[in-house]
Amino acid sequence: MHQPTDDELGRVLRLWDVPFGRERRDLDLTGSPERTEWRTAVESSDGTVYVLEQIAAGKRDHRRRISNTLQTLHDRHVPAVEPYLATTYGSAIGETDGTYWQLMPFIEGVALPRPDYIWDEWRGEALADWLIALRGASQPLPAVLPEVFSVVEYYEGLLASYAKRLPKLHLELQPFVEHLRDRGFVAAHAELRPAFCHGDYHPMNVIWGETSLRSVLDWEFMGYKPEMYDVANMVGCAGMEYPEALLRGLVPAMLDRLRDADLFAPHSWRWFLDYLLALRFAWMREWVVRGEQDMINLELDFMFLLLDNREIILAKWEMLD
DSSP: OOOOOHHHHHHHHGGGTOOEEEEOTTSOOOSOGGGSSEEEEEEETTSOEEEEEEEOGGGHHHHHHHHHHHHHHHHTTOTTOOOOOOOTTSOSSEEETTEEEEEEEOOOOBOOOTTGGGGOHHHHHHHHHHHHHHHHHOSOOTTSOOOBOOHHHHHHHHHHHHHHHOHHHHHHTHHHHHHHHHTTHHHHHTTSOEEEEOSSOOGGGEEEOSSSEEEEOOOTTOEEEETTHHHHHHHHHHHHHOGGGGTSSHHHHHHHHHHHTTOSOHHHHHTHHHHHHHHHHHHHHHHHHHTOHHHHHHHHHHHHHHHHTHHHHHHHTTOOO
16 A cells, blocks of 8 residues: 655645644554555644545445445434544545545544453443444434345355365354254344444444543444344454453443343344354454464354353343243
């Protein structure tokens, strides 16, 4: 990736009528850098700090949908949602010299104390409260594509690919496929109620304050999915980092808060742990794409932990039939 010069950054920022001061490479940016072609923090001549992102040409339509959705959610007073800024000609995407850019204010936060954050009940409650606010303001969202993501179709397609390319991994994943099939999850999945979801909701995609969420980032996978998708992703990420987190701290506090809010259908709660297990196939793909064998092995261990300790986990979550 070409590193823009200060002159080039100045030309880009003029699309927003922001006078370039300096690049702020000293600032750590929360979220996943691979969602963009390149990104950096920049400071204007008046001292305001922004996050500038270069995006691929092929992602412009999707980024426009994200921008429109964030603006709608912001207008509906969903907390911790920061829309992209409009250019001087009213677009959420700026173009110059054949490159495409987006700009948003820099939100300052505090470092997430890993792995100790998973014991903080207040974080679980804050994460739940944000999901409740999102759900209350997310219908309808005209900019979002109407298709509903199917994790069953996703992992079946993944397994078909692994059968040819990675036969050993394909074999190692069979116990989970058989569990989901034999318990009836594949049939039950079709009846899970859909809702708009962030799509990549996990603690590292949050800018944290001392006692609150300040901003939720990385909306690349937003869309309509089974309503507990974001909850399953969050719980899976915490449990993957430290399995005991499934039983105390952030995770039970978040689930209790959501249960008290009566946000999800009983059918969704009933199949929640199986949905969480199915969703780990998406994370397995992430490790495969990156070629991280240690993470592949760790993911397999975590999936077996979910399977082997199913009754203990469900009892703690008060989800036993």
